[in-house]
Every structure is written in structure tokens, then in C-alpha cells.
Amino acid sequence: MDLQIALLLGQDGIVNGAIYALLALALVLVFAVTRVIFIPQGEFVAYGALTLASVQAGHTPGTLWLLLALGVAVTLIDAPASLRLGKARFFKLLGWQAIYPIVIAALVLGTAPRDWPMLLQILLALAIVVPLGPQLYRLAYQPIAEAPVLVLLIVSVAVHLALVGLGLLFFGAEGSRTPAFSEASFDIGGLTITGQSLWVICASALLIVALYIFFEKSLYGKALRATAVNRAGARLMGISTTLAGKLTFLLAAAIGTLSGILIAPITTVYYDTGFLIGLKGFVGAIVGGLASYPVAAAGAVLVGLLESFSSFWASAFKEVIVFTLIIPVLVWRSLTTHHVEEDE
């Protein structure tokens, strides 16, 4: 192993780590605000990448039908309550859950998004997949928002399995790739850096900064933080925990989908790719104790580097090495923190 190989491995590890970091942030965010361990986080990665790929291949992405179906379900469930709260509420519901999916569907079916410029295709993929996040929250988690963490975890497993199954139905068993955002590559001292890997790192960094600004400066961000710190207290201050939950899932879905779109040109994405990526993000999040954003992000980059170097030295044991990282971290955390039983 010489310096150049080490540099190449380091570069590869950081690019993968950047994606894991995004997912780790989303997992920490969802857990902090809603106490849900969001196993389906990875599915948004796969859905995002595969929706973009099928749009580019000229197929109608199956996620579009899921968006329509979940929209109808949410409309039917929420219509009576929203009517009681007034016409404006009802029309807002109708607009987001019924008219929005129909408009998107009309756009996909009526025009030929295959010929659009890539940026618009990416926006379309985001527009299809991201709303699934709040819809899932409404249907799967909101009715049991006060349940113990274990129940929420079990629901997460169920949602994950359902989404993976739907993914196989929508996209088939074989994977897809999308064209790179830029074909550019730079040669620095014998080290080739592709444009796409720069895209991944820059987009991740930008997203992390944007999240920081959102949580520090905006009212909604502060409301989410307040809910994370103390649910009951935030409620007493007039912050709707339902709104916080939906907003969190919207952010998590957006982060997941964007991660998928970013990695689709680097690697082949399958309907079930997301789970493993999400799991590695989860290892990062565990390093941060499911609470600290910077430590989670650092942990995720560590996972990426560890993965890259272990694939060089002992490729057959790569996953073993990566997931074994959890054990010393858990030992260290349980020795240094006083655990308080949270279930009230």
C-alpha cells in the first residue's frame, strides 16, 4: 500500500461517508423530534435514485402511483376533521394530498420528462418522492405518536418491509444508474477526482450548512428543536407535535431522496440498496448517540473511511468490520453516560 492508494481509498471513503453523514443527520433528526428510529430512511435513497432513472428511461415511475394512493388515503382520513376546522383547512388538505399528486401525474404522463434537462428531471424526482415522507408519517406514525419507542420501532420495520416490497414491484429486481452531473475530472498529483464525487461532497456540505441555518435561525427550525428537547413543554408553548412530525419526515425524506440522486451516477442502485446505506448511516448516528449532529456526521465519515480501507485489506470481512464498530462505541457510551429509562 503506497501513498497514492491511501489517497484514493481516502477519497472513496469520504465520498461514501458524505452520504452516510446525510443519512445519519436525518436519522438523528427524526429520532430527536419524533422518537422514531426511521429504518425506512434508506428506502428514500433507493426511491430517489430509481425514480430519476425511470424518468430518464422514459418509464412512468411506480412511486407516482404510491404518491397518488397515499394522497387519497390521507385525504379520506383527514377530510372529516379538516371540514370541522373550516373550509380553508379542507381546501389546503385537498390541494396538497389530492390536487398536487394529480398535477404531478399529469405532468409525467402528459409531457415527456425524458427529454427535459437533467435539473428538471431531478426536481421532478424530488417532487414525486419527498411528499411520501409526510404522508407516511400521517398514515403510519401520527396515530401512535405517543407510543413507546419500541412500538414505533416495530412500525418502522413494517414500513421498511412494505416499501422494499413496493420497490421491487415498481422498479424490478435489477438496478439502474443515471448519467453523471458532470463528466469533468481533475488530476491532482496523480490522483483523479471525478466531478461527481465533488458534487456529492459539496452538496452534502451545503445541505449540512442549510440544516444548521434552518435550525438556528428559522421559526420552524426552532420549533423542531424545542420539540426534540421537550415534547410536552413544546406543546404547552403551542408547538404542534403533529406539524413537527410531518416537517421532520419531510426533511428526512428530502435528505434521503437527494442522497439517492447524488449516488445514482456513482454506483448501481437497486430497490433494496437503501437499507444497507441507511444502516451505515445508522452506525454513524449511533456514534453520535442518536443525539449529536456533528458527532453523528463525523461518525458517518469514519464509517465511510473504515469501509473503504477494510475493502482493500480484507474485502470478505468488510461489513463485519464496519458493523463491529458499533460494539466498542456502545461500550464506551454506556460507560460514560448515565442511562435514564425514557419510557414514561
Added chain:
Amino acid sequence: MKSYRKSLFVAVLASFAGTAFADINVGVVVSATGPAASLGIPEKNTFALMPTSIGGEKINYLILDDASDTTTAVKNTRKLLTEDKVDVIIGSTITPNSLAMIDIVAEAETPMISMAASARIVDPVDAKRKWVFKTPQNDVQMSTALVEHMTSAGVKTVAFIGFADAYGEGWFQEFSKIAEARKLQIVANERYNRADTSVTGQVLKIMSAKPDAVLVAGSGTPAALPQKTLKEKGYKGAYYQTHGVANKDFLRVCGKDCEGTFLPAGPVLVAAQLPDDNPIKKVALDYTAKYEAAHGKGNTSTFGAHAWDAGILLQNAVPLALKKAKPGSKEFKAALRDALEGLKNVTVSHGIVNMSPTDHLGFDQRARVMVKVENGDWKLIK
């Protein structure tokens, strides 16, 4: 008069019940979901194209999905045997599942035709495996073809990168054995996972060993990743893949990075390019025509053809077994097993089958060809 009618009615009913009882029930276990779905789905689709009667008897195909999971495969097999009382089992798609099913079919004394690759499924033919047959070529046959091609192309050193599972491990064992015998040196042996997003580490290790050629032992689209990464990092040697990649999606995902890749495959992959005097051509083209009529042009895969071949074996063996016993009986199952073992010169889409009490696969050299990827399509090389 009335009672006469009544008894006629009963007689008609009874005759219906009689035919229903005499139906031949074929239990099918495929991996239509889970990691092996890209193999299992074309297999599952193929059963819908199979004849609905053999030798005048109606055939029922009872298809269960095992989700690429060994426990589910075993559970499904038990269900088919005890609840549905099937006469024969076809399945499963992958080796671990098929191996686990051997004990159960042997216990129930029911013949089974596996669609998985490993030679261990039918070799050696012992008291249990006596009930088991299979249609895909053994890995060893494919490895021999690969090593032959490599040595004649002047390849002296080769690097191996395969799935970190039974598929990659099985391939490495077979391949290394033959390579050693033919003085082909394996300079790197790497593993990766189907769902991996990066194989940079493995590829760098392979490149630092400077092999003349690289063999990727993966199946379906995941096998494209190492090759794409090798190309990206500037590897200039020859590329070899296994027959596990022989479907259209692999070409779609791998694109121009796979031009010039060599692989061994069943003749069905390049059926149209086979010489006209090859008996396999007609059978293989018949299958591709049927499959493409139902599922679109260019969508045939060699995996579906393994299921089709299992169907051809049954079409040849069932009429012989029907002469000896009624379907649904223990004797019929035994007769079917004997008939399968006695099949000679049966042309299937992957080759020509000559079964014997020691060989429950029955393929010879005609069951494999070398194929090159050229202009985004498979090209038969002589």
C-alpha cells in the same frame, strides 16, 4: 326417469372429481423476491408459458415464492408436499435453498428438479440425491470454458473478484482448482457484496497485483460495478464475467464499459447465432419466441430457460411414468423419478441431456458456448 337423471348427474360429478384427482400437480419454489429476484422472476414468468397438459393429463403448476430465503424455501416445500400433495417439485432458484430442500423431498420420496447452479445439489448421487435433478450447467463446466479461453488467449495471471456469498465462494473454488491444473496463476482474490456502493478498495488491490485478466463472479447487474470501477481506474487487461450476468439489464447498466468482455453461457443466450445444424437452436428459439411474445423483445434471460428446461424434462418423463402408475400416488412419484433418470438425448434450450444413475444433470460440452459483448449485445465466438 327422475332418479335416472339424478344418478347421471352424480356420475358426471364423480367423473369430474376423478379427473381432478388424476391431475398432475407440479410444485414450484422460486426466489421471485429478495436478493435472487432477478433470476427468480424470469423463472416464474416461464411457468405461465408451459403446456397445461402432458400425455393427456392436466398439469397444475403451484408456484410459491421463497423470497431467496432458505427457511421459507423449506417451509414452502413442506407445504407443497403435505397440503397440495404434489407429484414433483421444481426449484429453487438458488443453491442454498435447493440444498436445504433435498432432505425434505427425499423423505417424501418425491422427485425434484433444481434450477440452481452448484454441482453439490446433484453430486454425488446418494440415497437422498437420488431424488434430485437439475437443469443449469455446473459451475465447473463454465469454469473450464473460461480457463480454456484464458490460456488460449495467452493470459498468465488472473485476478478474481466475486460476491461475498455462496455464489462467489463456489466459483472461486471451482475456478482456482482448474486454473491451478492449467498453470494459470491467481494473483488476487477479492470479495464484495451485491449491495455495495463502492469496490474501489478491491479494485486498487487487484490493479496493484497487475493481472493479465480479471474474472468477476457475480450475477445480474451487481456484477457491473467492479468492471466499471476497473475501467474508471484505467485497468487495461482482459475482462471475464460468469454466466450469472446473462441478461439484458446487465448490458443496460454496464453500457460501454462492458464492450469486449468474455463470458461462458448456455447456448440459449445466443440462440439465433447458433449454426442451423445444432439441434439446440430450434428448442432455444422456440423458448425465446414464446417468452418475448409475452414479455417484450430482448427480455429473455438464461435463467428463465432453466425453468423451461425443467418443463421439457417433465414433458419427456411424465408420459413414461403415466404408463406405470396414476398421478398422486407414491408409485407415480417413483416412476417419474426413474423416468427422469432414464432420459437420453433430450434436447433442451441449454444443451442435450443424457441422464444416468450417476449423473443427474446430463450435460456435456454442447451445453456451453463462449460469448463476447459486442456493440451492446451478446456475440457468439467460435
